[in-house]
Amino acid sequence: MKGLGALESQVMAVLWESADALSVHDLVAGLGTDERVPAYTTVLTVVTHLWEKGWVRREKVGRSYRYRPSRTRAEATTDLLREILDESPDAPAVLLHLARTASAREVEALRRGLSGGGSTA
Template sequence: MLGLGELEMKVMDVLWASESPLRVRDVLERLTGDRDPAYTTVMTVLDHLHTKGWVTRSRHGRAYHYVPARSREEAGAGLLREVLDSSGDAESVLLHFAESVSEREYRLLRRALDRDERRDEKP
């Protein structure tokens, strides 16, 4: 996702997959990949994610417990909103995006737009 480095994205994937808050050690144990980062590296990444507003944390004893500030879907929608707002030409961005969607994605968008139209028609 925009604004996230490779390890930050992996850490967010771990947090989004969890149903409960995680400590640094919990995140470290669940990370997968070619290399195992150090505990302090994961701690620093989580601190950066907190500073950037991607995660919230609460202290339990001596350790912080981390949770995503938004769901993966909310984060994706927020990034799309940022792209549209900063593009200078949201219409062109949306048209290019619309040309790239799959048939399934088209049906989802059509359903959402139809739902919004029906909502707007109600008195």
Template sequence: MHGLGELESAVMDVLWSASGTAMKVREVLDRLDRPLAYTTVMTVLDNLHRKGWVQRELDGKAYRYEPAIGRAEAAANAVREVLSTSGDPEGVLLHFARSASEWETELLRKALPRKRRK
């Protein structure tokens, strides 16, 4: 995900895949596909909390973490950031529209309501 490091993205994928279930550090660690120290995952989750990507609630002596925003919203925010920093948002959008697949084009047609011309 744009704006996140590789490990942060992997942790967010675990949280998004949990379908609304807040997770403790150990639970996230157990679902990652790489050997990491508990403290590494704890630090990543703390950083994600500080950045506003996750929210947490104390459960006994440990925090439970869950995404602060959904995957689709995060992706939309990333697109918005790319557009705002591109120097040519119109050109970027037009290039995307011209290069969009049939499936992407159909999704855009469904998502954008027809506007009445005056």
């Protein structure tokens, strides 16, 4: 995801997939699907940076913190798309190109959203 490093993106993916706030130990376990598992201290540093950047919230539980995303994956993606459009010299052309390349499911979700009808999930 734009604005995030590779490990930051992986940590955010684990957090978005969880309904609960996660400890650093939980995050390390969630990242342990690859052959190379990051060290506890590395994940602690990454999640601290995510907190400083506003990507996660943290709550103190005992002597450690539990982390959860500060916004949904859809909200974060929307913010990034908005940033891209704001930086574009021709945002309408970008939107039209995106609409032309959208799948039928995505076009239907746009129609529902623009007509005020229900969720796009």
